[in-house]
Amino acid sequence: WVASATDITAPRVVSVRVSSEAWQGSYLDHIDPAQRSGFPMSALARQHASLPWTNIDQIQIQFSEDVGATFDSSMVKISGTRITDYQSLYSVSYNENSFVATIQFDEPLSADKLAIGIRDTLSDAAGNQLDGEWLDGGSQTTSGDGIAGGNFYYRIHVLAGDLSGDGVVLGNDVTAGVLARSKSVGDDGYYPLSDLDGSGNTTPEEIKMLVSLRGTWLSTGEPQLPSFAITPQNPLDVAQPDEQPPVDAQPKNDQPPASAEPLVSDEPPSHGSIASTKATGPTTCRGLELESQPILELFSDIQLPAVDFIVYGPLLPDEYRLRFLTFNASRG
Incomplete structure (x- = not known):
């Protein structure tokens, strides 16, 4: 007889994508030719680079194997700096064929720093718990430390119009958009990040929107990571109540972050040059x-x-x- 192999491989998170129900097929083909489902966060040079789209309403998290038998929407929590608890603002579904959990927001995301948490009680059919540890802001493309167990925490920053991803919308972002004005998917000079609504074309209206967004920036504060109740391992253990992030009491700040670039600069933008006046x-x-x-x-x-x-x-x-x-x- 032949002994059956025991599955000891823990499931992991293998990709995170953002998307919108409004994004057109031609745009998805361009930014995600492999799956046509959304923008892969792994394509960013920096995980914490802010995303420039105006209509992001989905976050897609793909696992290495099927976890549908134990998946429950309560295992997913999201906090932010602008909205401290998103729980009532989204729903979660799971696809057993693609192993993708989709977080669907009721409204497109506004400027915020999001922290997403998935509890490690999620497991595969063999009972192996999620290996979820993530080096936040690092170059990892797959979660885990090689040992089953460990919550998955992931950060996503959203700031409409921030094409450079530095957390503030300045002249260089407008410049990059202007250079792609009236360009469509397939055209020379088309720049997908300047296509703020994912229509497949950077319109003059989007450039005007970029101008109107100039001077906006992300809060310098950071979101608290979502927390989960402790699951009792025996009758003597007592589960702790869920901890909610405190109400965001950061003072209003009329100044941009210290790292913000000046609007008027002697240095030309990386995507081209538009004449400017230094006073x-x-x-x-x-x-x-x-x-x-x-x-x-x-x-x-x-x-x-x-x-x-x-x-x-x-x-x-x-x-x-x-x-x-x-x-x-x-x-x-």
Whole structure:
């Protein structure tokens, strides 16, 4: 007789995708030719790069094998910085053929940093628990440390219009969109990240939306990882209640993150160049009065307004930043 092999391989997460019910087939063919289901997060240079689409309403998590026998929607939790608990804002389904759990949001996601958690009580038919550990922000494409057990935690950042993925929408994002204006899937110069609605074409309306989003940024705070109740292993164990992330009490911040790039820069954007004006003006011991020219002119039907401001107090020759505008103060 031949002894049957015992399955000791734990299931893992092998891919994470974001998608939208509104994305067109031609767009899915372009960004995901293998499965045509969504944008693979593994395609990002950095996991924490923010996603620029305006209509993301799905997150798809694929496992290495079937976990449908034990899968339950309560095993999935999502928290964020803007919305601390998403539990009432989505539903979860599981496909036993593709091994994909799909998180369907009631509305497209707004700007936020999301933390997704999947409980390791999820198991395959042989009872092997999810091997879910993930090196957050690293280069992993598959979860796990080689030992069964371990919750899966994954971060996704969303900021509409942030084509560069740096957490703030600035002139370089608008520039990249302008360079792809009126380009469609298959055209030279088509840039899928500038196709904010996944229609397969970067329209003038999307460029205007990019301009309107300029100056928005993600919160500098971080979401708390979702937590799960402890499952008793024997009658003496007592399960702990679910812990909910605290209400987000971060103070409002009128300044962009310290790492944010200035809107006006001497350095051309990586995707092309659009002429810009760097403002300069005299300084005195009593103050500085400066009027800027239009900061950035994209094309004939879109022009950003001029900015007037006065700074009181002595300024030494140096470079200063006011909100998103960089200017030089020099004696003369």
